[in-house]
Amino acid sequence: MVDHFWIARVIERVLERMPRVKLSVIEDVVAADGEARRLFIRWCEEGGCSVRVDQMGNIFARRAGRDPKLPSVMTGSHLDTQPTGGKFDGAYGVMAGLELVRTLNDLGYETEAPIEVVAWTNEEGSRFSPAMVGSGAFAGVFDLAEALGRPDNVTGITLGAELERIGFAGPEPVGGRPVAAYFEAHIEQGPILEAAGKPIGVVTGAQGQRWYEITVVGQEAHAGPTPMTRRRDALVGAARMIDAVNRIGHDNAPYACATVGFAQVFPNSRNTIPGRVFFTVDFRHPEDATLTAMDGALRAECQRIADQIGLQVEVKEFWYFPPTPFDKDCIAAVRGAVERAGYAHMDIISGAGHDAVYMARVAPTAMVFVPCENGISHNEVENARPEDLAAGCDVLLQAIVARANAAPAR
Ligand code: GLV
Ligand code: MN
Ligand code: MN
Numbered sequence: 001m002v003d004h005f006w007i008a009r010v011i012e013r014v015l016e017r018m019p020r021v022k023l024s025v026i027e028d029v030v031a032a033d034g035e036a037r038r039l040f041i042r043w044c045e046e047g048g049c050s051v052r053v054d055q056m057g058n059i060f061a062r063r064a065g066r067d068p069k070l071p072s073v074m075t076g077s078h079l080d081t082q083p084t085g086g087k088f089d090g091a092y093g094v095m096a097g098l099e100l101v102r103t104l105n106d107l108g109y110e111t112e113a114p115i116e117v118v119a120w121t122n123e124e125g126s127r128f129s130p131a132m133v134g135s136g137a138f139a140g141v142f143d144l145a146e147a148l149g150r151p152d153n154v155t156g157i158t159l160g161a162e163l164e165r166i167g168f169a170g171p172e173p174v175g176g177r178p179v180a181a182y183f184e185a186h187i188e189q190g191p192i193l194e195a196a197g198k199p200i201g202v203v204t205g206a207q208g209q210r211w212y213e214i215t216v217v218g219q220e221a222h223a224g225p226t227p228m229t230r231r232r233d234a235l236v237g238a239a240r241m242i243d244a245v246n247r248i249g250h251d252n253a254p255y256a257c258a259t260v261g262f263a264q265v266f267p268n269s270r271n272t273i274p275g276r277v278f279f280t281v282d283f284r285h286p287e288d289a290t291l292t293a294m295d296g297a298l299r300a301e302c303q304r305i306a307d308q309i310g311l312q313v314e315v316k317e318f319w320y321f322p323p324t325p326f327d328k329d330c331i332a333a334v335r336g337a338v339e340r341a342g343y344a345h346m347d348i349i350s351g352a353g354h355d356a357v358y359m360a361r362v363a364p365t366a367m368v369f370v371p372c373e374n375g376i377s378h379n380e381v382e383n384a385r386p387e388d389l390a391a392g393c394d395v396l397l398q399a400i401v402a403r404a405n406a407a408p409a410r
Helices: 002-046 091-107 133-138 144-148 159-165 192-196 234-251 288-309 328-341 355-359 386-405
Strands: 050-053 059-063 073-078 115-120 181-187 200-206 208-217 257-259 263-266 276-285 312-321 345-350 365-370
Touching: 002 050, 002 059, 002 091, 002 115, 059 091, 073 091, 073 355, 073 386, 091 115, 091 181, 091 386, 115 133, 133 144, 133 355, 144 159, 181 328, 181 355, 181 386, 192 200, 192 345, 200 328, 200 355, 200 386, 208 234, 208 288, 234 257, 234 263, 234 276, 234 288, 276 288, 288 312, 328 345, 328 365, 328 386, 345 365, 355 365, 365 386
Parallel strands: 073 115, 073 181, 181 365, 200 345
Antiparallel strands: 050 059, 059 115, 200 365, 208 276, 208 312, 257 276, 263 276
């Protein structure tokens, strides 16, 4: 009797504490998101910009141009991050936009078209998947209800509910207005520019991505009495599939990337044979045909491994965007700015996804990359040299001013 009472108390306490631990971490993250957004808005307003927030929580800070009827030239990136994210991924592009506004203010320089600095909601797709949801909704790739209804990967709380909680479910309609051009500055997040000794990458496009959700189902059974020959261990199957994902990446070298970054094991108990495993796959390649071949290899390998062990497997494609070339005039504006300023540079294709990928569907778009230390990103050690960050900002400013003063296309 005493034993049962004691066990019940322990279980009760664990259950009581578990959600509290989880929620307190999430609450800190959500509060930090709200604080960062409010700080950005304050700095923009101090820079003389008018600020609007749309129903996706995307924040637009507008610096007036001489002709208010012209569509604005837009720049920016995102303020959200990864669980182990550094301080430059996304934030650099937003701060570079703010810095160019402050520079134009200091010079008393008026552009023909307005300039808008944007902080997009949920670029990372880490807590709420997929990625680039704010810019995707702006570009009409996701409808608003679908985007706001994206659930947290662990708790199921929706993106829309969290935006409301921090006061950033704004009043403005999402997208549906012309943008003259979009330029985004970002750290490269890979090793190419640093190895080449070039402070500027002229980004000509982004590689394509395919994301999958894979569920492997076997049978829970006791870890002791169940002989090895009678097991349908979902985790053993998933482990072999994860190894296959890695092999598919190597088989399509040098450009393919293949990652499993999220996995859940059920029931996740030391002495129960796992009956179900859920994991995600992130495939990337600059050529669509290779992404398609990788897709075929993934499906064949998962089925072969499942059959070998007597498991069921569901391979669900969760998200896809094709390799995205950027606009040739915007690329030329970036290249022209780099050459005038005299920075060493090279053309580069983005390995990461960016809001620029979705903006390229609704506006002429290009990006500016600067190197990051040892090519490391999505890690708190992420670092970049101040002189490279300043060079990227300089190039962004020149490209945007040239575009904002160009005669509008008729
Ligand atoms: C965004 O960080 C990505 O996954 O490329
Ligand atoms: Mn980013
Ligand atoms: Mn990122």
